[in-house]
Amino acid sequence: MGLSPQDLLSDARPRTVPTFAEYIERVGDAISPGTRRAYDPYWRRVLAVWGDRRLDQPTALEIKQLAERTKNAALVRGNSRGGRSAAENMITALRCVYRHAVADGLITDAANPAARVMKPRRLASTRRALSDVQLGEVVAVASTTGNDPALDALLLRLHTETACRRGGALALRPVDLDRQQCLIQLREKGETVRWQPVSPTLMRYLREHADERGATEDRAPLLRYRNGTPLTRRRYDYLWTRLGKHLAWVATQQVSMHWIRHTTLTWVERNFGYAVAKAFAGHTGRGDAGTTATYVRADLHEVARPVAALTSEPHPLVGSA
Template sequence: MMQHLNVEPEELLAAARPQNIPTFEQFMPLVRDAAPPASRVIYHAYWNTIVTCWGTRRLHEPTPRDVDELYEHVRAIAQRRRNHADGGSAVHHTYYALQRVYRLAVDQGILSSRQDLMARVPKPRKVKSRRHALSPQLYQEIVQTAVRTGHDPRLDSLLLRFHLETAARTGGALGLLLQDLDPDRLLITLREKGTLRFQPVSRTLMQALLDLAEERGVSARTSPLLRFPDGRPLTRRRYQRMWDRVGKHVKAVEELSISTHWLRHTTLTWVERNFGTAVAIAYAGHSQWNLWRGSTTIYVKASLEEVATALQVLTGERHPLALVGSWTVEADDVHPLQEAER
């Protein structure tokens, strides 16, 4: 009979004992304990919201319609940051936060796979990014404003140069350690989104990083390199304050919600146009080929030397790992660092 109905015995047992299924309030501590540290940071606020809204409900009770209503609630209370997209990012994070809850419940046998709510909820559409490459003129205005209006102009200038040259994410900069600098080969080690890669840098940037470390008392090789003047490690809030400050003086920064990620976009756009998709993907440190599909991509991954070559042309400074030869770029496609050298 059960085979005819396509029902498993454990599903009947679970349905017969709904009182044994925990509430969200009871189950959430287990979800937090099972999550990796990075995920706890990302989803902490969203798990709190789920408990606030559904705390006394049992895991099997919400419906897809309830999830839609939760999305609207999250969208309404989403913190309005400069780069917000009408709560779209908050909705995406809520989806993944719920997915972790139900995945653990199924793995522990608390719910059957048929009771997995998120298996019936489609993934929200990703909000289209409004970012684009910054013009050399706008970048220079940003740098000049940051240096003129801040209390730590040296750090402001270094952060902007670091992210524009390396196309590193904010997390990559915050995770940079003194031991990650290789002055001989002009390489730094970046840790981003669970990946690790070597990124070529110019001698100018390498020296600026070494000088900052010495000035701010970074001596232990495993210590964070980027620090406040008083020696405290940098935080994401330091970036937010810088962009908020610049936005009060540069109209485009405020209107477009320009952030550090725009610098990454600027450099990767230039690399892709002048050195191709393979080099741009390697420069970005992407672990997967998001732009191409098919088996051909297995054979066209760019080397570290090719990335160093792109950097050499971009900065106008000789890099020890760059390939021997000459390269030309489009006359009308000038990178902000090239404009600064003119």
């Protein structure tokens, strides 16, 4: 019959490789909302230049050129690093598309051009822990200025006590409060979920905030504006822009809420060790700690000890440890 064994094993029906315009939307429906939000600016740029091209048409060189153009077009801010992050994000966004294309059998792993493009080497972060004086200045200004100082003071206390990420705070719901054990459930990037100890005072503030601002449904957003509208990321931008107008060093160094995370985690590591700081941060990967990290994981009782020390308040889990 003129057939080889390979002919019988392969799919005789050739698959049509879709265009970027056709496929990116499908990939967007298959990833988390947070990931899509991060990739969308770069996918829009891809669609603008390659929307009508098939996935198997761009070469590795063309992807490198697109990343370089994205780097050169990046907005220049006070904390800019020459557009390196923009180039890295473009490559990462394209790798996501091609990873799904390989899984769908549209192209082979060997034909994946994005996998052959090196990301720019990351530079050391300029973020660092704030001093006690600097943190005191931030809290003082936030709690005495602006259109809702009570909200901003609560935000800063929440991030200082828990070292949570911005997404974790915005995703907080009334059902995530364990009042008896003084724990809050944080849902952060990578779809991670964990319980984090907080002080009795912060738990009380969160409950009062929810009651006063209409967060009555268990699974509705807890943090809200005075009118009851759920908080958005814009509040963080407004807060740190305002702080920069009152504190020159905040504007000069482009301080953000992530610096508060650095501050708390640095203090926890210095005083309670690496394993506790790792658990406090919600880090689940082994990273550079190797296999040993599997055997030195800290539990909730150990994570509660830094909270008790930081706030000078007893914690329910510390007494039962």
